[in-house]
Every structure is written in C-alpha cells, then in structure tokens.
Amino acid sequence: MLVAENLVKTFPGVRALDGATLTLQPGTVHALLGENGAGKSTLVKLLTGVYRPDGGRITLDGGELHLGGPLDAQRAGIGVVHQERNLIPAFSVAENIVLHHLPGRAGWLDRARMRAEARRCLDLLEVDLDPDTPVARLSVAQGQLVEIAKALSLDNKVLLLDEPTASLTGDEADRLYTVVRRLRDSGHAVVLVSHKLEEVFAVADTVTVLRDGRSVAEAEPLAGFTQGQIVDLMVGRAFASIELAERTVGEQAPPALRLDGVSTALGHRDVSLAVRPGEILGLYGLVGAGRSELAKAVLGLERITAGTVEVHGEPARIRNVGEALRRHRIGYVTEDRKDEGLFLEQPVTRNIAVTVWRRLARAGLVPDRRERALAETYVERLGIRVSSPRQLAGQLSGGNQQKVSLAKWLAADCDILIVDEPTVGIDVRTKAAFHELIAGLAAQGLALLLISSDLPEVVVLADRIAVMSDLRVVGELDNDHDYPRMSQQIIRLVHAETHVEGRVSAA
Amino acid sequence: MPLWANPRVGLVVLLVLLVALFSTIRPAFLDTRLTLTPLQSDISVYLVIGLAQMSVLSLGHMNMAVGRMAATSAFAMGLVHHTLGAGLLVSLFTGLVVGAGLGALAGLIISRTGVNSFVVTLAMDFALVGLITILYTGVVDGVAFPTMPAGMEALRFDTFADYCAGEICGPRIPLVAPFALAAALLTGLLFRWSRVGREILMTGSSPRAAELSGIPTRGRVVQAHALSGLLAALAGFLLAANNGAFSAGIGDGFLLPSFLAPVLGGTLLAGGAVSVLGTVLGATLTQVIYKGLNLLQFQLDRLQLYIGLVLLAALSLDRARHVLAGRREAAP
Known part of the structure; x- marks a missing residue:
C-alpha cells in the first residue's frame, strides 16, 4: 500500500501542494482529479522522485520512501507515464520502451530480446507498430502509446498515468483501459489523472480530489459521487452550466x-x-x-x-x-499550441500581434504602444491571466496559452x-469559457x-x-x-x- | 528585472575595471594617438563582423563563412577599382552587393534544402577559400591589389580632428567609426522595431509557429543571411581601410570574434533574441582586452591564452548572474 501523507511542495512564488494526501490500495484504479494548477502533476512527480517534497512523507507498505530521483521510484516499483513527452526521438520504439532495463549480453545489447520485450508490451495495448520505427516518425498519439508501453514493460506495483488519453482516440483509450483493468485485477494499483470525467467514471474505483494543493476528497469510493458533484468539489462552487449565444445561420448566404x-x-x-x-x-x-x-x-x-x-x-x-x-x-488555431501555436520564448504581446504587424506598422516600423494596446484588448476580452503583457507565453498555464493562441486570429479579424x-x-472551467467564446464568434457571423x-x-x-x-x-x-x-x-x-x-x- | 541582472551592465562594469587596470599599469593606454584612436578603428571592424553573425544568430543559425564573405567582397571592391577605375563609393557599393548576394545564396540553400546552416556556410567557406586564391592569382598575380580607390588613405589615417571648420576641429575619432555606428543603429532599428526584423526573430523562436502564423519564413531566412553577408562585406571594407589594401587575407581572423561579440552581449545561440547594444559592448570588451594585453607586451601566444581565460571568466560570470536573477525573479 502506497501512502502519501500531507505532502507539501513549494516552488519559488507558488505553493503547489499544501497538505495533499493520497492513499493507494493494491487492486484498485484510483482517480486523481482537480483543475489545472490544483497540484495533480506535482503530486505525481513527488511520487516518482522527479521532485522532493518540502513536507510530509511517502510510505510504501509501512516503510518510508526517500525518493532521491526517478531511478529510486523505479526500484521501488512505481511506474509513470508523465503528461509531457519523455521519449528519445532518434531511438527506435523498442529502444525507448526498454530504455531503463536494456537487455544485455556481456555488455552488448541483445537486440532480439529487446524487440521481443517491446513487442510484448505493444501487444498488451494491441498497438500495431514496428518496434524498429524511430520515435521521431510517430504521430503524437502513437508516441503516447509507446510511453504507456514503456511504463508497462517494468512490472510495477504502482502505475501512475498522467493524462494518458489526452491524444488518444476512443478506441485506443478503450484498449488502454482494458489493460488498466487487467492490471488492477492482478493486484496492481493504478493512479489515473484525467480531465475526461466520462472515462474516469468508467474505469476508476476510488477518487482523490485536489483543490489548490489540498486534498478535498481522500480515497473515497467513486460510486458515491455523480459527475456534477465531482466537478463541484474540483471547482469549489456549484458548477454553472454554460449559456451559449443565440445565433442564426445565414441559410441564403x-x-x-x-x-x-x-x-x-x-x-x-x-x-x-x-x-x-x-x-x-x-x-x-x-x-x-x-x-x-x-x-x-x-x-x-x-x-x-x-x-x-x-x-x-x-x-x-x-x-x-x-x-x-x-x-x-482564414485563420487556423492549431491543436499543437506548444510547437505550432505559440512562441514560448516570446512575450504575450508579440504572440498576439504577430498576425497583424502589417496593419500596426507605420512605414515598416511597429510602434510598441500600438502593439501593447492591441495585446491588452485581447488579454482583457478573453480573460487571459498574465502578470504583464510582456510575460513570456511559455510561463502561462495551458488554458491561458490556448487563449493567446486563439487571440492572434481574433486580432487578425478573420x-x-x-x-x-x-x-x-x-x-473544466476554462473549457466552458472556450465553448461560450466559440459560440459567440459564430454569433458574430x-x-x-x-x-x-x-x-x-x-x-x-x-x-x-x-x-x-x-x-x-x-x-x-x-x-x-x-x-x-x-x-x-x-x-x-x-x-x-x-x-x-x-x-x-x-x- | 533588477539592474545588475542586465547582461549589458556586467559588461560595462568589466570594461571600466579593465580600462582602469590597464591605464594604471601603462598610462600609455589612455594616449589618444597611440592607443585610443587605433582601438576605435579595431572596434569598428569587430563590431560590424559581430553584427554580421548576430543577424543570423537571430534565427538560431550560424554563418561560418563570415570571413570569406568579407574576403570575396573585398576582392570585388578591389576588382572594380583595379579594372574599371571605380571610385570609393562605387567600389564599396559593389562589395556590399556581392556580400549580400553571397549571404542570400547561403540563405536560399538553407531554406530550400533544409540543411543545417552550420553545414551550408562551412561548405561555402571552403569553396570561397579556394575561389579567393584563384581570383587573386588570376587577376593581380599576388595576394593583394596594388592600388586602392582615392579616399581609402584618409579612412586609414585621418580622424575627425584633421577636419576643421574655422577654429573648431572634430574629435580624434577615426573616419571608419561612423560606418560601424551607422551599421549598429540600422541593425538595431531593424530588429527592434521593423516588422521584417521581428518576423525574423519569430522565425528564430519557432519556425513552425512562424509558418503557421502567416510569416513567410523562407523569405525571412534569406533576408537575414543576406544582411549577414552585407555586414560581413562592410567589415571587410573597414579592415581593408585599416590595413591599407584589399588583400586575400581579409577575414582570416573574423570567425571567432564574430561569435564573441554578440554572445558576450547576451544574444542567444538558440535564436529569437538579439542585442545590438550587447554586441557593441562585447566587441569593445574583446578589443580593449586585446589592446591592453598587447600594451603590457604579452607575446602573441600568451595573449591568446589570456584573452581566452578572461572571456571564459566573463561568460561564467554572466551565467552565474543569469541564474541568480532567475532565482530572484521566481521568489515572491
């Protein structure tokens, strides 16, 4: 049994976790829920040795765990699929899957065994991928499946999945959850972090809800909740259903x-x-x-x-x-905001104004004042949370990044x-705001x-x-x-x- | 951001300290005619070559051929004067066009083939080394043009103090300095305020996002490299003026200093951010160190060693300052 008690983790300027408790029983699928910034990923990273806690303790079957790094967690039998990509693009699928325990013979890599092991893990997920394909050539979804296969390759007692289905199709997610159930039935503990409540309710047994770094529900049976109640717990207030703008489609146009x-x-x-x-x-x-x-x-x-x-x-x-x-x-708001939608190292102002410099420029020069005014308009209109319009886009949270990625097309007047x-x-909350926004744009024609x-x-x-x-x-x-x-x-x-x-x- | 966290401030402090040190040990360091005026001529050359490198660092690219682009352009300048009897301005203009053309060619190859800029410009550098030797042997049967356009001598020896309006004479600033200053101001204007310059920086920041934001990224790559070639040509011209000849050896020592000036000044190798002021300070610092140690009569090999050490120290200091500032910023 893995228990994390009263974990505290402070980053410069932010208290990411402030007394979070997670109790994990073998043979269960445990949902870890919370809004963006509630501390889910931080908790996952504490449990896998990526970060060290500033307070609280982690015990495994009664003994205290001191995780000095990801390898310690791996030795303790804790496996993880992080939200971010952790694959080496130049390596093959097989090499990535067995990266942490490459089968060797007298110091040389045993490629046949490596391939067989990779094949076994991919088969668990019913993924049809050539183990020799370089990871660089995979799609986002395929990469995600390889990450999961990699976590499966070690026989972990505890498996943490941080948003494992974010880029998977319904079919692929179903196959993943079949594996998750199988792992549970054979006595493993699985932690599932996900925004998709439908999936969570379909697969999880117990739930811990985080809000502002604290656990507001601790290892309670999921069956006792409705989706609405869970959302209320996450948001901390009654969930307002969204109201979409009325609109008429120009049938004749x-x-x-x-x-x-x-x-x-x-x-x-x-x-x-x-x-x-x-x-x-x-x-x-x-x-x-x-x-x-x-x-x-x-x-x-x-x-x-x-x-x-x-x-x-x-x-x-x-x-x-x-x-x-x-x-x-015509404007195109890309699905891949980090690589295609944003300039992470550039300020919000430039990220928004990039499509309209032509319009803002006077004799080929862009006055800062006009650029800033434009950015401020959209920061206010979309409710983008920034410390200043000069803040770098990479420092914003996912939802705010997505708003910036959209703002440049609104500015371009498409x-x-x-x-x-x-x-x-x-x-959930930002999602509702986005839906209102999109319906509002259609209402404008x-x-x-x-x-x-x-x-x-x-x-x-x-x-x-x-x-x-x-x-x-x-x-x-x-x-x-x-x-x-x-x-x-x-x-x-x-x-x-x-x-x-x-x-x-x-x- | 606190004042001390600005990389430019560190450079200024280091500069002041070094000037104080050198002038205490060797008062001749502050001698205008002996030291300061030649120093300004040198800084002018290395500032412009630093700007040439900075122009492509903005994209996260490199121009390994800055030296040979300068040499080829200098050859073109010498050639139009030698064979057509062209004057100073026509020669200069021709050289700049050749430099920009070479840069644009590099940019075109990079953007069309997708081959890394390092590889493309390195290959170009090799090709041009051969070409320059062939050209000089073929045209003047030597390594330098025997004559220079009228006015080059003035650029070499005169300062503004030699030009007087009645009683009032100019300061002891060499005539080459305004060329470098103008180049710095225009490059600064381009990257800071112009649409094209900003689009180059955005392309450097994320080529994919730039393309998906409607920026003509291929064109911007070509333009940045053309600018690099143009500035390399200008640096070649200024060095020819300082040396007193258009020769095959121009640009031989350009490559490392071209990186030093912008990188010391806080321009990122990764692209997306440049600092013209930093490049000015970086070029000044390297030349002050060089001049100072030279004056202290270090032998050339020792000189190189000490310059290397001082620069390493400067860069480490810069990194430490950066990390400290990062921590400060993140704290509540």
Missing part, C-alpha cells in the same frame, strides 16, 4: 468555405464540406482520421491533388498561411476560423470549422457534424444537441467504416 471533391497527396479522397457564415461545422473523427491534415491542406501546407476549395463562392488556390490570412481571411482541438488538456475528438464538445457546439474516418468524410449529420442520440449516431458512423476497412477480414 453562399458558403464561406467550401471543399468540393478534395483529394490530397496525403491520401484524402473526395472530401466535400461547406461552412456558412455564422455556422459551426463540427468535424469529428478519431486521431489519425486526417482532420488536421485536411485543414492544413486547405491552408496550402499539404498538396491538394484534385477537387476545388472555394472561399465566399470564389475558387481559391491557397499556398501558405500568409495568403490564407491576408487574401481570404471571417473563417478553423479551430483544431481547442480544449485538449484544459480544465464567423464561419467556424471545429475539429474535435471530444464528442460532448462537438454535440454541444456544432450546428452540423461531419464525421471523418480514414481520410474520408463518412457522413454528415444535422445536430439536434440531444447527446445520447447524436453520440450514438456518430459512433456508429465511425465504427461502420472501421469494420469495412479492417476488422471483417480478420474475423
């Missing part, structure tokens, strides 16, 4: 953005979509269905081999984001906005293409939902916002396609 029979060099086939001004078109699909890639093809970042793209009824040949922005007023997974890894693999999000926000699977649009539905019915229809569409493509022949 020509589509702001229309794709007609588009095929791409990446393999998209015959994709047709249309978004009208004031409308939100949901583009739902699993990771790997080719949604972001389709958006990038529209922006000219991937090659379109057939079909036409029309903007406001005019055929458009867009070659890059600059053209999309200036000639067609007509058409492609929003890719806007709320991945964002806490913007045409929105909402790419999301968050089913509730799509059903709440979209007017129509296009479902993508395997680089094709497999169906389009009018959304009546009735979640149980819509979600069933959508999932049926997704799975009907996978059956035809893959599973039937195997059966």
Whole structure:
C-alpha cells in the first residue's frame, strides 16, 4: 500500500501542494482529479522522485520512501507515464520502451530480446507498430502509446498515468483501459489523472480530489459521487452550466468555405464540406482520421491533388498561411499550441500581434504602444491571466496559452476560423469559457470549422457534424444537441467504416 | 528585472575595471594617438563582423563563412577599382552587393534544402577559400591589389580632428567609426522595431509557429543571411581601410570574434533574441582586452591564452548572474 501523507511542495512564488494526501490500495484504479494548477502533476512527480517534497512523507507498505530521483521510484516499483513527452526521438520504439532495463549480453545489447520485450508490451495495448520505427516518425498519439508501453514493460506495483488519453482516440483509450483493468485485477494499483470525467467514471474505483494543493476528497469510493458533484468539489462552487449565444445561420448566404471533391497527396479522397457564415461545422473523427491534415491542406501546407476549395463562392488556390490570412481571411488555431501555436520564448504581446504587424506598422516600423494596446484588448476580452503583457507565453498555464493562441486570429479579424482541438488538456472551467467564446464568434457571423475528438464538445457546439474516418468524410449529420442520440449516431458512423476497412477480414 | 541582472551592465562594469587596470599599469593606454584612436578603428571592424553573425544568430543559425564573405567582397571592391577605375563609393557599393548576394545564396540553400546552416556556410567557406586564391592569382598575380580607390588613405589615417571648420576641429575619432555606428543603429532599428526584423526573430523562436502564423519564413531566412553577408562585406571594407589594401587575407581572423561579440552581449545561440547594444559592448570588451594585453607586451601566444581565460571568466560570470536573477525573479 502506497501512502502519501500531507505532502507539501513549494516552488519559488507558488505553493503547489499544501497538505495533499493520497492513499493507494493494491487492486484498485484510483482517480486523481482537480483543475489545472490544483497540484495533480506535482503530486505525481513527488511520487516518482522527479521532485522532493518540502513536507510530509511517502510510505510504501509501512516503510518510508526517500525518493532521491526517478531511478529510486523505479526500484521501488512505481511506474509513470508523465503528461509531457519523455521519449528519445532518434531511438527506435523498442529502444525507448526498454530504455531503463536494456537487455544485455556481456555488455552488448541483445537486440532480439529487446524487440521481443517491446513487442510484448505493444501487444498488451494491441498497438500495431514496428518496434524498429524511430520515435521521431510517430504521430503524437502513437508516441503516447509507446510511453504507456514503456511504463508497462517494468512490472510495477504502482502505475501512475498522467493524462494518458489526452491524444488518444476512443478506441485506443478503450484498449488502454482494458489493460488498466487487467492490471488492477492482478493486484496492481493504478493512479489515473484525467480531465475526461466520462472515462474516469468508467474505469476508476476510488477518487482523490485536489483543490489548490489540498486534498478535498481522500480515497473515497467513486460510486458515491455523480459527475456534477465531482466537478463541484474540483471547482469549489456549484458548477454553472454554460449559456451559449443565440445565433442564426445565414441559410441564403453562399458558403464561406467550401471543399468540393478534395483529394490530397496525403491520401484524402473526395472530401466535400461547406461552412456558412455564422455556422459551426463540427468535424469529428478519431486521431489519425486526417482532420488536421485536411485543414492544413486547405491552408496550402499539404498538396491538394484534385477537387476545388472555394472561399465566399470564389475558387481559391491557397499556398501558405500568409495568403490564407491576408487574401481570404482564414485563420487556423492549431491543436499543437506548444510547437505550432505559440512562441514560448516570446512575450504575450508579440504572440498576439504577430498576425497583424502589417496593419500596426507605420512605414515598416511597429510602434510598441500600438502593439501593447492591441495585446491588452485581447488579454482583457478573453480573460487571459498574465502578470504583464510582456510575460513570456511559455510561463502561462495551458488554458491561458490556448487563449493567446486563439487571440492572434481574433486580432487578425478573420471571417473563417478553423479551430483544431481547442480544449485538449484544459480544465473544466476554462473549457466552458472556450465553448461560450466559440459560440459567440459564430454569433458574430464567423464561419467556424471545429475539429474535435471530444464528442460532448462537438454535440454541444456544432450546428452540423461531419464525421471523418480514414481520410474520408463518412457522413454528415444535422445536430439536434440531444447527446445520447447524436453520440450514438456518430459512433456508429465511425465504427461502420472501421469494420469495412479492417476488422471483417480478420474475423 | 533588477539592474545588475542586465547582461549589458556586467559588461560595462568589466570594461571600466579593465580600462582602469590597464591605464594604471601603462598610462600609455589612455594616449589618444597611440592607443585610443587605433582601438576605435579595431572596434569598428569587430563590431560590424559581430553584427554580421548576430543577424543570423537571430534565427538560431550560424554563418561560418563570415570571413570569406568579407574576403570575396573585398576582392570585388578591389576588382572594380583595379579594372574599371571605380571610385570609393562605387567600389564599396559593389562589395556590399556581392556580400549580400553571397549571404542570400547561403540563405536560399538553407531554406530550400533544409540543411543545417552550420553545414551550408562551412561548405561555402571552403569553396570561397579556394575561389579567393584563384581570383587573386588570376587577376593581380599576388595576394593583394596594388592600388586602392582615392579616399581609402584618409579612412586609414585621418580622424575627425584633421577636419576643421574655422577654429573648431572634430574629435580624434577615426573616419571608419561612423560606418560601424551607422551599421549598429540600422541593425538595431531593424530588429527592434521593423516588422521584417521581428518576423525574423519569430522565425528564430519557432519556425513552425512562424509558418503557421502567416510569416513567410523562407523569405525571412534569406533576408537575414543576406544582411549577414552585407555586414560581413562592410567589415571587410573597414579592415581593408585599416590595413591599407584589399588583400586575400581579409577575414582570416573574423570567425571567432564574430561569435564573441554578440554572445558576450547576451544574444542567444538558440535564436529569437538579439542585442545590438550587447554586441557593441562585447566587441569593445574583446578589443580593449586585446589592446591592453598587447600594451603590457604579452607575446602573441600568451595573449591568446589570456584573452581566452578572461572571456571564459566573463561568460561564467554572466551565467552565474543569469541564474541568480532567475532565482530572484521566481521568489515572491
């Protein structure tokens, strides 16, 4: 039994944990919940030796643990999948999985055994990946699966999963949870940190809720709570349901953005979509269905081999984001805010103004005053929490970063906005704020293409939902916002396609 | 940020201390004609070559060919004067165009092929070494042009004190100094306030995010490298003026100092941030150390050793200060 009692951890300027207690029984799946900044990841890092606690103690089966580093935790049988990537890009999948216990023979690496071990771990997750593929060539989701396989490769008594499904599809998450249940049944303790309450309720037995660094619910049976009660505990107040702006879709207006029979060099086939001004078109699909890639093809970042793209009824040949922005007023809020959406080492002002320097400039020079004024407008309008507009974007929390990533497109005054997974890894409250914001933009007459693999999000926000699977649009539905019915229809569409493509022949 | 945490402040303090030290041991250090004026000429050259490197450090790139870009441009300047009898300004202009062209070529190769800038410019440096030798042997059958455009002599020997309006004469500042100063001011303006300069910095900060924010990143890469080549050409011109000849050896000693000045001044190798003022101070500091130790009659090999040590100390101090400032900042 792993017990963390009254853990305290202070970082310069912040008390990240202030008396958090976690009690972990063998043979349980334990959910660790809390809003962004509540201290979940800090707690995970204390339990795995990444940080050392400033107060409190950690005991394993009665004996106190002094974790001086990640290796100590590993020796104690505590395995972890951190939220951040921890893979070495140049190494192969197999090398990464068995990195901490490379099988050797007389000082030489036993490659056959290494591959076999990696294969075994990947098979547990039913992942079809060549162990010799370099990790650099994997998608985000595949990388995540390799991380999990890596944690499985050691026979740990305790396994901590910090947001393991953030970039996984529903299918992949299901397979992961099957493994988690199997581990539980064989007596392991699994800690699950996740924002996705549906998943948590489906798989976890007990729950600890953190708020502002303290535990407000300690190892209580999850069955005693409803999702609403858990959210209340996390937020510390009754959860206000969001109110979305009323809007009317210009039925007569020509589509702001229309794709007609588009095929791409990446393999998209015959994709047709249309978004009208004031409308939100949901583009739902699993990771790997080719949604972001389709958006990038529209922006000219991937090659379109057939079909036409029309903007406001005019055929458009867009070659890059600059053209999309200036000639067609299309903005793209990327799903990968850290690598593609933000300049982490640059101040918030520049992150917001980067799309509009052309407009702000006088004779080629950009006055600081105008840039700052613009940034302040959006900091206020979106409620971005910054100590000063000069603060570096990398120092902000995930939710605030996402707002900055969106702000530059609002500043650019776009007509058409492609929003890719806007709320991945964002806490409940900020998520609701984002949904209100997106609905508000549509109410102002913007045409929105909402790419999301968050089913509730799509059903709440979209007017129509296009479902993508395997680089094709497999169906389009009018959304009546009735979640149980819509979600069933959508999932049926997704799975009907996978059956035809893959599973039937195997059966 | 507290004042002492600014990297430029540390450089100023170090400069003052060293000047005080050198002038105490050797009062001749403060002799204008003997020391200060030549010092300013040297600083001018190394400031401009530092700016040339800084222009591509802004992208997180390197220009390993700064020296040879300077030499090739100097050859072009000598050539148009030698064969066409071009004057000072035409020669200078030609050289700058050649430098910018070489830089742009490097930038174009880097942005089109995606090959690392270090590799591309290093290869270019090798190619140009050969080319320069061939060119000089072919054109003047030697290692230098025998003549220079009219006015180069004045740039070499005159100071503003030699030019008087009635009774009032200028200060003892060499004529090459304003060239370097103008280069620094314009480069500063570019990176601090112009849209293009900022877009170069953003490209250096994150090429992918820059592309997805609508910045024409390939163009910015080419422009930054062209600027680097242009400034290298200017540095070559100023050195030719100081030496009194357009020769094949111009730029031989440019590479390391080109990194020292900006890096001492707080420009990041990673890209995304530059400091022109820091580069000015960095170039000044290196040349003051060089001049001071020279005056103390250190032998050349010893000189190199001590300069290395002093710079290492300066950089470590800078790092310590940075870490301390970081802790201070994070504390409540």
